[in-house]
Amino acid sequence: MILLLQYTLLFASVLLLVALGGCFSERSGVINIGLEGIMVIGALGGALVMKFLPAEMGAPMMITATILASALAGMLYSLLLAVAAINFKADQTITGTAMNMLATAGATVAVKAMNTAASGGSDVSSDIIYTRARDMFIVRFGNFEFNWFMVVALVALLISWVLLYKVKFGLRLRACGEHPQAADSVGINVYKMRYAGVLISGILGGIGGIVYITAGVSSWKFENGVAGFGFLALAVMIFGQWKPFKIALAALLFGFFRALGNVYTGFDFLKNLNLPSGVYNMLPYIISLIVLALTSKSSLAPKAEGIPYDKGSR
Amino acid sequence: MKKKHSSILRFEGVQTLLASLLCILGGLLIGFIVLLIIEPSGAWEAITSVLESYFRYPSAKLQLKYLGQTLTRTAPLLMCSLSVLFAYKVGMFNIGAAGQYVAGACAALYVGIAFHMPWWVCMLAAILAGALLGAVSGMLKTFCNVNVVISGIMLNWIALYVTNMVLSTEGVKNPMSPYTMQLRGVNPGGLIPQMGLNTLFGNEKSVTIAIPLAIIMAIVVWVILNKTKFGYELKATGYNYHAAKYSGMKENQNIIMTMMIAGALAGMGAALLYLTGIEEWETTISSVPAMGFNGIAVAFLGGLSPIGSILAAYFIQHITMGGGNVDLSVYCAQISSLISSLIIFLCAFVAFFKLAIKNHLRKRDEAAAAAALPKKGGDNA
Numbered sequence: 001m002i003l004l005l006q007y008t009l010l011f012a013s014v015l016l017l018v019a020l021g022g023c024f025s026e027r028s029g030v031i032n033i034g035l036e037g038i039m040v041i042g043a044l045g046g047a048l049v050m051k052f053l054p055a056e057m058g059a060p061m062m063i064t065a066t067i068l069a070s071a072l073a074g075m076l077y078s079l080l081l082a083v084a085a086i087n088f089k090a091d092q093t094i095t096g097t098a099m100n101m102l103a104t105a106g107a108t109v110a111v112k113a114m115n116t117a118a119s120g121g122s123d124v125s126s127d128i129i130y131t132r133a134r135d136m137f138i139v140r141f142g143n144f145e146f147n148w149f150m151v152v153a154l155v156a157l158l159i160s161w162v163l164l165y166k167v168k169f170g171l172r173l174r175a176c177g178e179h180p181q182a183a184d185s186v187g188i189n190v191y192k193m194r195y196a197g198v199l200i201s202g203i204l205g206g207i208g209g210i211v212y213i214t215a216g217v218s219s220w221k222f223e224n225g226v227a228g229f230g231f232l233a234l235a236v237m238i239f240g241q242w243k244p245f246k247i248a249l250a251a252l253l254f255g256f257f258r259a260l261g262n263v264y265t266g267f268d269f270l271k272n273l274n275l276p277s278g279v280y281n282m283l284p285y286i287i288s289l290i291v292l293a294l295t296s297k298s299s300l301a302p303k304a305e306g307i308p309y310d311k312g313s314r
Numbered sequence: 315m316k317k318k319h320s321s322i323l324r325f326e327g328v329q330t331l332l333a334s335l336l337c338i339l340g341g342l343l344i345g346f347i348v349l350l351i352i353e354p355s356g357a358w359e360a361i362t363s364v365l366e367s368y369f370r371y372p373s374a375k376l377q378l379k380y381l382g383q384t385l386t387r388t389a390p391l392l393m394c395s396l397s398v399l400f401a402y403k404v405g406m407f408n409i410g411a412a413g414q415y416v417a418g419a420c421a422a423l424y425v426g427i428a429f430h431m432p433w434w435v436c437m438l439a440a441i442l443a444g445a446l447l448g449a450v451s452g453m454l455k456t457f458c459n460v461n462v463v464i465s466g467i468m469l470n471w472i473a474l475y476v477t478n479m480v481l482s483t484e485g486v487k488n489p490m491s492p493y494t495m496q497l498r499g500v501n502p503g504g505l506i507p508q509m510g511l512n513t514l515f516g517n518e519k520s521v522t523i524a525i526p527l528a529i530i531m532a533i534v535v536w537v538i539l540n541k542t543k544f545g546y547e548l549k550a551t552g553y554n555y556h557a558a559k560y561s562g563m564k565e566n567q568n569i570i571m572t573m574m575i576a577g578a579l580a581g582m583g584a585a586l587l588y589l590t591g592i593e594e595w596e597t598t599i600s601s602v603p604a605m606g607f608n609g610i611a612v613a614f615l616g617g618l619s620p621i622g623s624i625l626a627a628y629f630i631q632h633i634t635m636g637g638g639n640v641d642l643s644v645y646c647a648q649i650s651s652l653i654s655s656l657i658i659f660l661c662a663f664v665a666f667f668k669l670a671i672k673n674h675l676r677k678r679d680e681a682a683a684a685a686a687l688p689k690k691g692g693d694n695a
Contacts, residue, residue: 033409033463080659090662093407093463097610098662101655105648112646113352121643223648224601231467238464276482278475285468292465293458 002143003263004256007216012248012255013153014212018233019240019247020160021204027164027242028197029177029190030085031306033096035205036230037103038074040222042206043213044107045073047220050133059136063148066133067207074206075199077103082198086191089308104225111222131218149211156204161244163200173197177302180309190309208233216262228285232258235288241300257284329671330617333664334626337615341657345649353644360640364650367636375516382515384628384635386590389528390415392627393583394609396535397444399618401462401576403539404569405552410451410466411580412606413473414444418581419588419603420477423595426504427486427495433506437585444581445574447473452573456566462573470602482597493594506589520592528586529624531579536620548572580606604651608634611654614661630654 018035025032032038049069053062080099084090111126139146164170175183176193184190212229213220236254240247261280264270322328342361349357363370368380394411401408408414421443426436447469454460481487481494488495497504498519506522515521539545551558551568559565583605588595612630616622637650 084659084662088663088666090666093409094610094614095659095662097409097607098655098659101604101607101611101651102659105651105655108648109348109352109646109652112648116644116646117352124642124646227601228467228471231464231471234464235468238461276479278479282472282475285471289454289460289465289468289472292460292468293454296459296461299459 001266003266004259006145007259007262008252008256009150010147010211010215010255011258012251013147013150014208014215014229015233015236015251015254015258016153016248017156017204017211018208018230019236019251020156020244021201021208022234022237023160023201023240023242023244023247024164024173024197024204025081025201026197026237026302026305027177028173028194029180029302029304029307029309030081030194030198031092031096032078032081032198032201032205033093033234034078034081034099034103034230035096035201035233036226036228037096037099037101038077038202038205039209039212039226039230040103040107041077042070042074042202042209043220043226044110044128044209044222045206046070046210047128047130047213050130050214051128053133055132055136062133062136066137066210067152070206070210071203072206074204074209075202078198078202078205081202082195085308086194086198089310092306092308100225100230104223107222107225126222127219128222129219130214134214134218137214147215149214152207153211156207157244157248160204164244169196174302176309177304180304184309184311194309205230232284232288235292238301239288239291239295241295242302254284254288257287323671323675327617327619329668330619330622330664332671333667334615334617334622334661336667337657337660337664338629340660341653344656345653348652349645349649356641356644360645360649363639364633364636364653367632367639370639378514378516379518380635382512382518382521383592384631385515385525386518386520386522386592387587387635388627388631389524390583390587390605391608391612391631392528392532392623393586394580394606395612395616395623395627396532396609396620397576397580397583397606398609398613399616399620399623400535400539400579401572402613402618403552404548404572405555406455406462406569406572406576408448408451408466408573408576408580409463409607409610410447410469411576411609412602412604413466413470414447414577414580415584415606415609416470416473416477416602417443417447417577418584419595420473420480421581422585422588423494423497424480424486426497426589427500428483430501430504432503433589436504436589437506437582440581440585441578442581444584445578447581448573448575448577449570451577452570455573456569470606474599474602477595478597478599481595487597488594492596492598494597496591496594497589498591504589505591506586520590522590524586524590528583531582532620532624535579539620580609583609608654611658611661614664615657617664630657 022032022035046066046069049066081095084095085092108126115123115125137148172188173193176190180190212226236250240250264280346361349360368377371377394415397411398408418440422436422440425431425439451462451465454465455462486494506524508522512518512521547563548568551565555565612623612626616626634650637647
């Protein structure tokens with residue numbers, strides 16, 4: 001039971017972070033299908049720091065450095081989307097899809113090259129191992145493993161809410177996603193705002209990536225990407241109607257079903273059902289399809305999302 | 315000479331070709347830089363070995379054999395790209411092609427291995443399974459307003475896990491390995507017939523009529539989209555949903571129909587691969603096969619034309635095979651997927667690139683008109 005709670009909170013943290021990222025991007029008017037790829041690159045940045053920084057530096061420094069590295073990696077990678085979608089008015093869906101493929105391929109090539117060079121050709125895997133550093137993120141309360149990333153997600157939620165609804169920046173950002181021409185007419189720089197939206201989504205997506213790969217394991221095979229979690233986060237965002245607190249509730253719900261897949265063998269009545277593990281793996285996706293089918297009729301999506309802003313058009 | 319050059323640029327097809335070639339060059343260049351960063355000394359050797367692909371094999375017979383294998387793998391890729399481009403012409407981004415492909419593989423292999431059905435029944439099953447998944451996406455769009463991209467992504471994963479479960483059942487999965495039973499051993503009638511094509515490719519067993527079938531489908535898709543009223547209505551629905559509705563087209567039915575056809579194409583693609591016996595399904599696979607996603611790359615690289623897709627599919631498969639040639643003690647085979655994903659990324663800029671050519675041409679026309687003006691005035695005087 002405690003294990004289920006622990007995994008629910010962890011997976012919910014991942015989904016919350018990444019879905020909030022998607023929320024910033026879409027609220028500014030740019031669809032970010034590339035979140036999956038941003039997660040992979042963010043995870044790579046964080047994992048490299050965890051692997052190479054000396055463990056003697058202490059937990060607070062390690063945690064800060066890892067989060068900063070993931071955020072930076074995610075942000076830099078999201079620049080690809082920003083430049084293509086905002087400056088070159090490229091199709092955002094194609095760009096995002098390409099970014100997802102590019103991230104997995106790029107991370108695999110990079111990690112394999114690194115492992116191959118370090119081992120002189122005997123280790124050609126795409127794994128990064130970070131056992132010692134991972135322990136620093138965990139505080140044990142009895143059986144419950146508290147993870148500092150849960151706090152990070154909570155803080156991100158509060159900051160996002162303030163940024164989107166309590167300061168001028170949020171009002172402007174949302175205006176650019178609803179009606180960029182009107183926003184431009186009152187002197188808001190639409191391009192700048194959309195850059196801000198996409199880069200923030202890169203930061204949050206990157207952090208989400210490192211949280212995901214450290215959630216249950218101490219090493220990660222980068223060939224596998226992040227197994228569709230970025231897409232799941234998009235569903236969480238839609239279900240949460242592009243609003244931070246509703247996104248948080250949606251993340252908890254989806255996190256719960258995802259966690260069930262990890263720990264169902266610990267429950268006798270679930271184990272007795274004798275369902276193949278594939279059923280539990282499918283569950284989050286099936287639930288999200290059903291939920292989307294029931295809730296999408298009156299969509300609250302930002303009106304101008306996906307449409308490149310062209311100063312000349314009206 | 316210069317005049318002729320500019321008139322060639324005016325053709326839409328030439329612009330598309332030029333843009334695609336630029337994407338390929340860009341992808342290769344960045345891939346080469348990545349190789350240089352990893353290990354400069356062998357980078358040139360590595361990139362040429364990716365490009366040469368099967369031409370690196372020593373004998374003509376081996377080269378033919380591997381050309382045959384490349385073509386066998388090109389056929390499903392072409393089908394996936396047809397699926398993507400068909401939906402795209404109707405205004406939908408069929409990222410679900412990957413899942414429809416998986417569903418097709420599931421149906422084809424299950425019907426072939428469990429029921430010992432002939433190949434064409436297996437293929438029909440694959441087509442139906444793909445179409446069914448496509449129809450789900452289409453119906454979710456029309457009745458529940460769920461974005462096709464999102465439903466497609468969710469269905470990709472659902473299809474993957476269902477397929478793994480269905481194909482792991484007893485009698486279908488090989489008890490010794492994570493793969494399904496070999497179709498060639500269990501049910502040779504389930505294999506697509508070769509009709510002598512294999513003799514052209516050094517007796518490569520996997521070469522079947524799947525290859526010409528895929529090319530025929532590309533032509534069929536081209537005819538449907540460009541030469542029939544049905545295709546015209548579908549495209550009209552894609553351009554403007556409300557206008558199509560207003561002019562009396564069955565807009566919702568068109569969308570569902572499109573997704574069904576797109577799904578059927580991707581499903582058939584899977585049949586064209588798995589029913590050649592070139593490989594078995596791995597029932598422990600934990601990520602959606604790249605074939606469907608590569609279909610997106612091919613569709614855009616081919617300039618969203620069915621005929622362009624044939625060339626693009628061959629090219630992508632050619633370099634994917636070539637990826638295995640690099641010196642694996644220094645580089646890795648994924649360099650090919652890196653290059654193909656870079657190519658799709660660059661394809662997103664194609665519209666911008668074409669606009670730049672058009673602006674350039676327009677400016678030149680204006681300049682020419684301006685230059686012609688005083689001369690004309692002089693004539694009048």
